[in-house]
Amino acid sequence: MLQIQRHLEQMRKRDRLGVIYDILKTIRDNHNSIKTTPLLRYSNLSSQSFSDYYKELLSKELIKEVKDKKGKKFVTLTDKGFKFLEKYKLILGFIDEFEL
Amino acid sequence: MPPMFHNPLWFVTELGYTLIVIFLCFLIYFKTKDMYDLTKHKGIYYFRNTFLFFGLAYMFRFVFGLIRMTDQWLDIIYIPRGTMMPIMILFTGYFSTMALLCLIYSTVWKRYSSKDFFIAANILAVLIAIAAAISPEVFIITQAILLVVAITLSVVLRKKSKFSKVFLLYFLLFMFWIISLILVLGKWALSFELKLLLEIISIGFFAFLYYKVSKWTK
Numbered sequence: 001m002l003q004i005q006r007h008l009e010q011m012r013k014r015d016r017l018g019v020i021y022d023i024l025k026t027i028r029d030n031h032n033s034i035k036t037t038p039l040l041r042y043s044n045l046s047s048q049s050f051s052d053y054y055k056e057l058l059s060k061e062l063i064k065e066v067k068d069k070k071g072k073k074f075v076t077l078t079d080k081g082f083k084f085l086e087k088y089k090l091i092l093g094f095i096d097e098f099e100l
Numbered sequence: 101m102p103p104m105f106h107n108p109l110w111f112v113t114e115l116g117y118t119l120i121v122i123f124l125c126f127l128i129y130f131k132t133k134d135m136y137d138l139t140k141h142k143g144i145y146y147f148r149n150t151f152l153f154f155g156l157a158y159m160f161r162f163v164f165g166l167i168r169m170t171d172q173w174l175d176i177i178y179i180p181r182g183t184m185m186p187i188m189i190l191f192t193g194y195f196s197t198m199a200l201l202c203l204i205y206s207t208v209w210k211r212y213s214s215k216d217f218f219i220a221a222n223i224l225a226v227l228i229a230i231a232a233a234i235s236p237e238v239f240i241i242t243q244a245i246l247l248v249v250a251i252t253l254s255v256v257l258r259k260k261s262k263f264s265k266v267f268l269l270y271f272l273l274f275m276f277w278i279i280s281l282i283l284v285l286g287k288w289a290l291s292f293e294l295k296l297l298l299e300i301i302s303i304g305f306f307a308f309l310y311y312k313v314s315k316w317t318k
């Protein structure tokens with residue numbers, strides 16, 4: 001119970017970068033291909049909030065939408081998205097070090 | 101008392117000092133580009149701009165010193181010092197004020213976020229630049245006032261009781277800038293040895309800052 005509460009607390013405290021990291025990580029952990037509906041579910045965000053982040057990630061070219069042969073839409077990471085995941089800890093460290 | 105740049109050695113050390121500081125400032129700016137492109141983080145944006153503006157401020161500060169020196173060196177070439185020097189101080193004032201304001205804002209933007217920051221900062225920087233062009237002493241005083249504002253804001257807005265190492269770094273960045281201004285704008289000349297010592301310490305400080313940045317931007 002305490003662990004769940006702690007987890008929920010952590011989820012609430014996620015900042016913008018943390019949310020972006022979680023979304024990108026979810027995509028990567030799903031073999032770099034996931035539909036938007038499960039992605040929304042995994043992200044623990046409201047629909048509106050998820051939609052805002054989703055648009056932002058598309059505009060920043062961290063993710064891209066692809067369609068399979070049947071025309072179904074999937075989300076995958078771009079090279080920039082992979083780079084973000086790779087550098088996330090360094091970025092956090094930098095922000096923390098310089099109190100930005 | 102000899103003129104400030106009468107001795108060519110003064111010029112060589114000043115040139116070396118300025119080039120190294122500008123190089124380190126621009127290195128910090130370009131090293132953090134990747135990080136900013138990935139995140140579009142506001143704090144990183146203003147932190148980067150601080151060093152871009154500082155680099156430019158140090159450059160114009162040097163040009164100002166160079167024009168001042170030419171009066172004693174090149175009697176055969178006419179240099180309109182009366183016009184050029186205020187223009188150079190104007191640019192120095194603008195860029196340095198922008199650098200200091202960006203540095204302050206990079207640390208408080210989470211608590212005090214304003215869409216109009218850049219406009220307000222530009223207006224203030226232009227006003228200070230004009231004041232600087234009229235009176236170099238006023239310029240130094242305004243930079244010192246900004247330092248006091250920075251300290252006050254960091255105490256009031258941040259409400260952090262524990263000692264912050266990074267604020268000591270920012271404080272030193274302000275201080276070295278003000279000292280470098282005094283070295284060029286001050287009407288009295290420091291001894292060469294003292295000036296050289298201050299410049300070496302300043303370079304060491306910028307190198308340390310660069311080292312701290314490069315740890316996270318591999």
